[in-house]
Amino acid sequence: MSKKIVAVTACIAGIAHTYMAAQNLKKYAKKEGYDIKVETQGAMGMENRLAQDEIDAADVVIFAVDTVVAEPDRFEGKPVLKVGTSEVVKDGKAAIDQAIALVN
Numbered sequence: 001m002s003k004k005i006v007a008v009t010a011c012i013a014g015i016a017h018t019y020m021a022a023q024n025l026k027k028y029a030k031k032e033g034y035d036i037k038v039e040t041q042g043a044m045g046m047e048n049r050l051a052q053d054e055i056d057a058a059d060v061v062i063f064a065v066d067t068v069v070a071e072p073d074r075f076e077g078k079p080v081l082k083v084g085t086s087e088v089v090k091d092g093k094a095a096i097d098q099a100i101a102l103v104n
Contacts, residue, residue, distance in 0.1 A: 003100055005029055005036040006050050007062035008069050009085060014043035017085035021064040024092030032096055041070050050074070060099045064088040079103055 007025050011017035022038040029036035037058075039050045052074060055061070061080045063069055064087075081099040088095045 003034045003060070003103065004058045005034050005060055005062060005096070005099060006055055006058040006075075007036060007038045007064060008041060008050075009038060009088070010041035010065040010067050010069065011085045012066050014041070017066070017089060018042035021085040021088040021092075024088050025062060025064065025095065028092040028096045031093075032100075034096065034100070041065075041067075046070060059103045062088075062095055062099050064095060 009018050009021040018040050019042065022040050025038055026036055037050055037054050038048060040047045055074055055078065058078060061075050061078045063080055063082045064085050066085050079102040081095065081102055083095050
């Protein structure tokens with residue numbers, strides 16, 4: 001059974017790192033065979049907003065953020081890995097591996 005991951009990415013400026021982190025998480029989750037949905041909270045506001053049922057179905061949550069996550073109460077009760085966007089941009093695989101380790 002493939003693990004399901006939901007993630008939120010957000011950097012201070014809300015531009016490059018927000019989207020680069022999102023891309024890297026998707027790339028490495030796909031490589032490892034995990035389902036992932038990523039919500040970006042950037043300069044354009046909240047994009048690809050996670051539905052509550054997607055959050056509820058997820059095994060783990062990744063917050064790749066350098067700022068405050070909007071509406072964090074949606075993720076209550078879920079295991080959360082919190083990392084900075086630059087860490088994920090540099091090494092998306094490590095973030096995916098750490099998140100999965102929280103639920104294995």
